Amino acid sequence: MDLVNRQKLVKPYMLSVITAGVVVFTISLLNLSVYELGLQYILLMVITCSIGPRVIINFFRFKSCVSISDVFIFLTMFLFGGDAAIVLGTLETAYSSLRISKKAITIAFNAASMTISTSATLWALRLTFGDVAEIGRSEYSSKMIIATCAMAFSQYIINSGLIAIAGALRANKPIFTTWREHYIWTSISYFAGASAASIIAKMIGVVGFYAFIAVMPIVAIVYFTYLTYLKNVEASATQAEQAEQHLAQMLESEERFRSAFDHAPIGMALVGHDGRWLQVNRSLCEILGYTEDEFLGMNFQAITCPDDLGDFLTHVNEVLEGKTATHQMEKRYFHKLGHEVWVLTGISLIRDSQSRSQHIIFQIQDITNRKRAEEQLVHEALHDALTGLPNRAYFMDQLQISLEEVKNSKDHLFAVLFLDLDRFKLINDSIGHMIGDQLLIGIAHRLRKCLRPGDKVARLGGDEFTILLDGIRDASEAIEVADRIQKQVSHPFNLGGYETFTTASIGIALSNIGYERPEDLLRDADTAMYQAKSLGKARYVIFDQGMHAHAMNLLQLETDLRRAIDRKEFFIHYQPIVSLETGKLSGFEALVRWQHPERGLIPPENFIAVAEETGFIVPIGQWVLREACRQMRTWQDRISPDLSLSMSVNLSGKQFAHTNLIDQIVNILEVTGLDPRRLKLEITESVVMENIEVATRMLEQLRALGVELSIDDFGTGYSSLSYLHRLPIDTLKIDRSFVSRISENNENREIVRTILMLAQNLGMGVVAEGVETREQLESLQELKCDRGQGYLFSRPVNALDAERLILSFDEWQPAIFCADERPEKDVFPGLASTYPM
Numbered sequence: 161m162d163l164v165n166r167q168k169l170v171k172p173y174m175l176s177v178i179t180a181g182v183v184v185f186t187i188s189l190l191n192l193s194v195y196e197l198g199l200q201y202i203l204l205m206v207i208t209c210s211i212g213p214r215v216i217i218n219f220f221r222f223k224s225c226v227s228i229s230d231v232f233i234f235l236t237m238f239l240f241g242g243d244a245a246i247v248l249g250t251l252e253t254a255y256s257s258l259r260i261s262k263k264a265i266t267i268a269f270n271a272a273s274m275t276i277s278t279s280a281t282l283w284a285l286r287l288t289f290g291d292v293a294e295i296g297r298s299e300y301s302s303k304m305i306i307a308t309c310a311m312a313f314s315q316y317i318i319n320s321g322l323i324a325i326a327g328a329l330r331a332n333k334p335i336f337t338t339w340r341e342h343y344i345w346t347s348i349s350y351f352a353g354a355s356a357a358s359i360i361a362k363m364i365g366v367v368g369f370y371a372f373i374a375v376m377p378i379v380a381i382v383y384f385t386y387l388t389y390l391k392n393v394e395a396s397a398t399q400a401e402q403a404e405q406h407l408a409q410m411l412e413s414e415e416r417f418r419s420a421f422d423h424a425p426i427g428m429a430l431v432g433h434d435g436r437w438l439q440v441n442r443s444l445c446e447i448l449g450y451t452e453d454e455f456l457g458m459n460f461q462a463i464t465c466p467d468d469l470g471d472f473l474t475h476v477n478e479v480l481e482g483k484t485a486t487h488q489m490e491k492r493y494f495h496k497l498g499h500e501v502w503v504l505t506g507i508s509l510i511r512d513s514q515s516r517s518q519h520i521i522f523q524i525q526d527i528t529n530r531k532r533a534e535e536q537l538v539h540e541a542l543h544d545a546l547t548g549l550p551n552r553a554y555f556m557d558q559l560q561i562s563l564e565e566v567k568n569s570k571d572h573l574f575a576v577l578f579l580d581l582d583r584f585k586l587i588n589d590s591i592g593h594m595i596g597d598q599l600l601i602g603i604a605h606r607l608r609k610c611l612r613p614g615d616k617v618a619r620l621g622g623d624e625f626t627i628l629l630d631g632i633r634d635a636s637e638a639i640e641v642a643d644r645i646q647k648q649v650s651h652p653f654n655l656g657g658y659e660t661f662t663t664a665s666i667g668i669a670l671s672n673i674g675y676e677r678p679e680d681l682l683r684d685a686d687t688a689m690y691q692a693k694s695l696g697k698a699r700y701v702i703f704d705q706g707m708h709a710h711a712m713n714l715l716q717l718e719t720d721l722r723r724a725i726d727r728k729e730f731f732i733h734y735q736p737i738v739s740l741e742t743g744k745l746s747g748f749e750a751l752v753r754w755q756h757p758e759r760g761l762i763p764p765e766n767f768i769a770v771a772e773e774t775g776f777i778v779p780i781g782q783w784v785l786r787e788a789c790r791q792m793r794t795w796q797d798r799i800s801p802d803l804s805l806s807m808s809v810n811l812s813g814k815q816f817a818h819t820n821l822i823d824q825i826v827n828i829l830e831v832t833g834l835d836p837r838r839l840k841l842e843i844t845e846s847v848v849m850e851n852i853e854v855a856t857r858m859l860e861q862l863r864a865l866g867v868e869l870s871i872d873d874f875g876t877g878y879s880s881l882s883y884l885h886r887l888p889i890d891t892l893k894i895d896r897s898f899v900s901r902i903s904e905n906n907e908n909r910e911i912v913r914t915i916l917m918l919a920q921n922l923g924m925g926v927v928a929e930g931v932e933t934r935e936q937l938e939s940l941q942e943l944k945c946d947r948g949q950g951y952l953f954s955r956p957v958n959a960l961d962a963e964r965l966i967l968s969f970d971e972w973q974p975a976i977f978c979a980d981e982r983p984e985k986d987v988f989p990g991l992a993s994t995y996p997m
C-alpha cells in the first residue's frame with residue numbers, strides 16, 4: 161500500500177475505534193448502578209481526574225514512567241467492578257488528553273482506546289476468573305497475582321496496540337516497528353500500576369476506604385519528597401555529566417595543543433622561569449641540533465650567544481613580571497655543532513592551571529639565511545667588489561670615528577695616506593683591463609701586508625687607495641709606512657705572463673691640523689698626492705697649509721678655464737724663428753696667452769698643466785691651431801701669397817691622443833685655406849716616447865696630410881734613439897736648458913753637438929730654443945745649428961707686431977748678423993721691451 165493510501169486510513173481507523181469506544185462506554189454506563197457506587201466512587205473519580213495526570217513516577221534513566229491514573233483505573237476495577245473502571249478510565253483519559261491536544265478526534269480516540277482496552281481487560285478477567293470485584297475482595301493469593309499480571313498485560317497490549325496502529329498509519333511505518341520503538345517501555349507503567357492497585361485494594365480491605373484516603377496526604381508528602389530527591393539526583397547527575405564533558409573537552413584541547421606543538425613548522429618550547437627547557441618540539445631539535453633529552457638537561461642561557469643574553473634576559477623577566485604580554489627579538493643561539501644560528505624568538509607567559517606555576521612559551525624561527533643575505537648586502541654596500549677592500553663609504557665612517565677620538569683626546573694622532581698608482585692608465589690601456597684588474601688585486605694584497613694591526617686600507621675607486629694609520633707617535637711613523645708601501649708596490653708583478661712594474665705616489669695628511677670633517681682630511685691627502693705626482697711621481701708628500709692654498713687656487717683656475725673660451729679670454733703671441741746662417745725669418749711659434757678678467761695676464765705654465773689635466777686643453781689647443789692658421793693665411797693674403805714662413809703650433813699630449821685630431825686639422829686647413837706645408841706641429845719628446853707605437857702611427861697620418869712635425873724640448877726626456885730614425889720627424893727643437901748653458905762648460909756644448917749630428921744623420925733640421933745672448937748665438941753658429949728662437953731675436957709678440965716684423969724683415973736681418981755695433985739684446989728695441997714675455 162502506498163503512502164497516501166495508508167495515511168487516508170488514519171481517520172477511518174480512528175473513527176471506527178471511537179465508534180467502538182462509544183458503544184462500549186454507553187453499555188458500561190448503562191450497566192452502572194449509581195446507588196451501588198455511591199460516594200466512594202465519586203471521590204475516587206475526583207482524585208483520579210485531579211491528581212492522576214499530574215503525578216508521574218519516573219524511573220530514573222528509563223524511558224518510561226508510571227502514571228498514577230493507571231493505578232486508579234485498576235483499583236476501581238478491583239473495588240467497583242469492570243464497568244466502573246471503564247467509565248472512570250474513559251473520563252480520565254479524555255480529561256488528561258485535553259491537556260495535550262486540542263483536536264477533538266485525538267481526544268476522543270485516546271479516550272476510546274482506553275475504553276476498549278479496559279473493556280477487553282475486563283472480559284479477559286471475567287472469562288478467566290469470573291467476577292472481577294471478587295478478585296479484589298479475595299484473599300491475597302497466587303490467583304490475585306496472576307489476575308494482576310493478566311490485567312496489566314491485556315490492558316498494555318490492547319491500549320498500546322490501538323495507539324501504535326494509528327501512529328504507524330500516520331508515519332507510514334510497519335505497525336510492529338512503531339510499537340516497538342515507542343511503546344515497549346510503557347509496559348512497566350501497566351505492570352507497576354496493576355501491582356500498586358492490587359496492593360492498595362488489599363490495604364483498603366484491611367484498613368477501610370476512608371482510612372486509605374486519610375493516608376493520602378502522607379503519601380503526597382512522601383511523593384513530593386521523592387520528587388525533590390529525584391531533582392537533586394538529576395541535578396548532580398547533570399553536574400557529573402557536565403564535569404565529564406568538560407574533562408573530555410580539556411583532554412581534547414590539550415591533545416590538539418600537543419599535536420600543534422609537536423608538529424609546528426617552527427621551533428616551540430616550554431621553558432621554566434629558571435630558563436630550563438621543559439618541553440621542546442621536533443622543529444626546535446632540528447634547528448639547534450640537540451635531541452629532546454639533551455635539551456631537557458639544559459637551560460636556554462647555556463646555548464644563547466653571550467652578546468645577546470643580557471638583552472634577552474631583561475625581556476624574559478619583563479614577561480615573567482607581567483610588564484609585557486609578549487616579546488619578540490632576533491638573537492643567536494649556538495648550534496650543537498658550534499656555529500651560530502640566527503633566530504627570531506617570540507616569548508609569552510602561560511600559567512599552568514593545576515600547579516599554578518608560570519612557564520614561558522618560546523616560538524623560535526630560524527632566520528639564519530635571511531641574516532646572512534642581509535649581512536652580505538651590508539658587506540657589498542661597504543666593500544669594493546674587485547679587491548674586497550672597504551670602499552669609500554666605509555673608510556669615511558672609520559675616519560669619522562678617528563676624528564671623534566682626536567676631539568676627545570688631544571694627544572691622539574692619526575694619518576691618512578692617499579695612494580695613486582703611477583702609469584696605471586697606461587698599463588690598463590696597453591695590456592688590457594683584465595690585467596689591470598689583476599694588478600689592482602695584487603696591490604690590495606700587498607697594501608694589506610704593509611699595515612700594522614688596527615690600520616685600515618680602502619679602495620676609493622680606479623687606482624686610488626686610502627690608508628688610515630691610527631694612533632701614531634708622529635709623522636715619521638706615517639713616512640715609514642709610506643716608504644714600506646712604495647717598496648712593496650714597486651716589486652714587479654707577474655700577471656698573465658706579463659712582467660708589470662708600477663710605482664705609487666702617496667699624499668699624507670696628518671690629523672693635527674684640526675680637521676672637523678673626514679672629507680677635508682681626504683681632500684688634503686689627495687692634494688699632497690697630486691703634489692707628489694707633479695714632483696715626478698713614485699714619492700710621498702706630506703700635506704701643508706701652503707698646499708691647500710695652492711689647491712684652492714688650482715680649483716679656482718679650473719672653474720675660470722671652463723668659461724675662458726666662451727668669453728674669448730685667450731689670444732696668441734707669435735715668436736719668430738730665425739735662420740742662424742742667414743739671419744732670415746723662417747717662421748713663428750704660436751704661444752697662447754690668457755687674459756684673466758681679475759688676475760690679469762696668466763702665463764701658459766700657470767694654466768696649461770691644469771688645462772691638460774681637466775681636458776680643457778683640447779678645445780683650447782684647437783682654437784690656437786685654427787687661429788694660428790688663420791693668421792698665417794691672413795699675412796699671406798696681406799703681404800704676399802709666396803710668403804714661405806712656417807707656423808709652429810704646440811700640440812699637447814691630450815690633443816695628440818685625441819682620435820679626432822686628424823679630422824680637426826683637415827677641417828682647419830680647409831676652412832683657413834692654409835697650405836699644409838706651412839703648418840708645423842710641435843710635440844714634446846715625452847709625449848712621443850710614452851707610447852711610441854701609437855705615436856708613430858699618429859705622426860705618419862699627420863705627415864700624410866703634408867704638415868711638418870717637430871719634437872719639442874728635445875733632450876729633456878728619455879728618448880729611445882733606436883726609434884727616432886723611424887719617426888717621420890722634420891725638426892728637433894733643442895731645449896732651452898742646453899742652450900742657456902752652452903757656453904758654461906764643454907759638456908753642454910757636446911750634448912748640443914751630439915743632437916746636431918744626430919739630426920744631420922737622420923736628415924732632420926734643428927731649432928735651438930731660448931737663445932738669449934750673442935755668445936749662445938755664436939756657439940750655435942759654430943756648431944752649424946740651422947735655426948734659433950729666443951729673446952735675442954724677439955720675444956713673443958702680438959699679431960700686429962709680428963706683421964710689422966715680417967714687413968721690416970729685410971732691414972732687421974743684416975742688423976743682427978753684420979753690424980759690429982749691433983745691440984746686445986734688443987734686436988728689435990721696440991718689440992723686445994714692449995712685450996716682456
Ligand code: C2E
Nearest residue numbers: 751752764765784810811812930931932949950951952997
Ligand atoms: P715651449 O713650447 O717650449 O715654448 C717656448 C717657451 O719659451 C715660451 O714660453 C717662450 O716664451 C719661451 N722663450 C722663448 N725664447 C726664450 C728665451 O730666450 N728665454 C726664455 N727664458 N724663454 C724663452 P711660454 O710662451 O711661456 O710657453 C711656455 C710653454 O707653454 C711652451 O713651451 C709650451 O710648452 C706651452 N704652450 C704655450 N702655448 C701653447 C699652446 O698653444 N698649446 C700647448 N699645448 N702648449 C703651449
Ligand code: CA
Nearest residue numbers: 749810842872
Ligand atoms: Ca714649443
Ligand code: CA
Nearest residue numbers: 872873893929
Ligand atoms: Ca720648447
